[in-house]
Amino acid sequence: MTLSQSVEDYLKVIYVLESEGSAATTNNIAEMMDVSSASVTNMLKRLAGLNLIEHKSYKGATLTDAGNKIALEILRHHRLLELYLKEIMGYSWDEVHDEAEKLEHHISEQFEDKIAELLNHPTHDPHGDPIPTKDGVMPEMASLPLAVANVDEQYIVGRVKDQDPEFLRYLEKIGIIPGVKITIIEKAPFNGPVQVKLEDEEKTIGFSIAEQIYLVEQKMI
Amino acid sequence: MTLSQSVEDYLKVIYVLESEGSAATTNNIAEMMDVSSASVTNMLKRLAGLNLIEHKSYKGATLTDAGNKIALEILRHHRLLELYLKEIMGYSWDEVHDEAEKLEHHISEQFEDKIAELLNHPTHDPHGDPIPTKDGVMPEMASLPLAVANVDEQYIVGRVKDQDPEFLRYLEKIGIIPGVKITIIEKAPFNGPVQVKLEDEEKTIGFSIAEQIYLVEQKMI
DNA sequence: TAAGCATATTAAGTCAACTTAATTTCAGAA
């Protein structure tokens, strides 16, 4: 059963919406994929016909086990590729997303296995997103937003949610990347800036940036 | 200007036909691409509209400069990928073709440049096919068929034309791969088998196999 | 130079994936 790129993309988007806790409604999907909602309705019917989703009209979609499996496979491809591009091909972390997005649909099982091996079976990609295992288990993901973490406690940067290249370049410049030790010095009230200490330097970052950064207690990257 | 995978494939096939000396006629193209000739006629019209080929009805097609440039780019992708898969990803030379065939349409300029650099700007792929340079120059290709070469003269295996995986595995097993020294000991008459000497061993190969192997005078791989 | 045949094109239709515009459904407010 070979699926079109389009089908794979829809499944991926539905997976992401579900895992964010948002419902995979027609309009949500349409917005994320940048297509009309009529297109989504059509596709949801096809996906339901392929038994990849459950879809009742005017309600959202949910992945079936079969659909889930495919979504995880694509996500695995994507995240393995991101790490691969960074670690082996010398890409910077703000460049990997777009390239991975194209390649994820076209690599073979063999290619997937080879890069997983070359990378020593990694669990997280360069942004800290977990890489599903081959049999569809999703590793743990850093879930404590920096903006919410305790002052004066040492954490490790676990994950950066926003993947906008410019944003990533900024974070790299100030030294906030997954794996780095971080301590919150002070949080200004009313969603004000957050002062943090990294290794040695202190930095001040805006609240909306702090919201995109998730921490872990111990090193899990 | 982004072209569809299909358009790229047609251009590649037309290029290959032209470079083999065969005319790129509707039926030739149809056979190589495994589509109906009606499909080809349609596509040739589109390609002509895009100024990628010249096409006069009932005559064949020829690439324009623009079309030639794109064909060479795809061919460069393909051959770089083949070598990359073999040298860096640990594929065997009978496995690289299919994977490269899929990926060649989806890698970015940046990816192309990175692998070219990693491979130290190679001129030939694992089968001995020349890799076009970035600015569209095609390196020399071994052109002397083993079946036609002189007896008792030492050559180097330059290129293997047929890329059928089973055939390639056979050649590898008996030790005939590009770069290897080879001397013809005896050629049986009436297109009979050819006896050759490689490094130390002697081997006998059938005529139709010998026809697929091209030699060079000095090492150019 | 006309006939016959291989080659190529046109005609008509399919399928996937998209669009806009019109219509239906549903859930919450009056």
Add this chain to the structure above:
DNA sequence: TTCTGAAATTAAGTTGACTTAATATGCTTA
């Protein structure tokens, strides 16, 4: 409980890439 606006679906149409079947072209050869 009916109304209304947002969300979703249906209707109708487009484009790319393919198909088979019917038709046209032009080259060879009698």
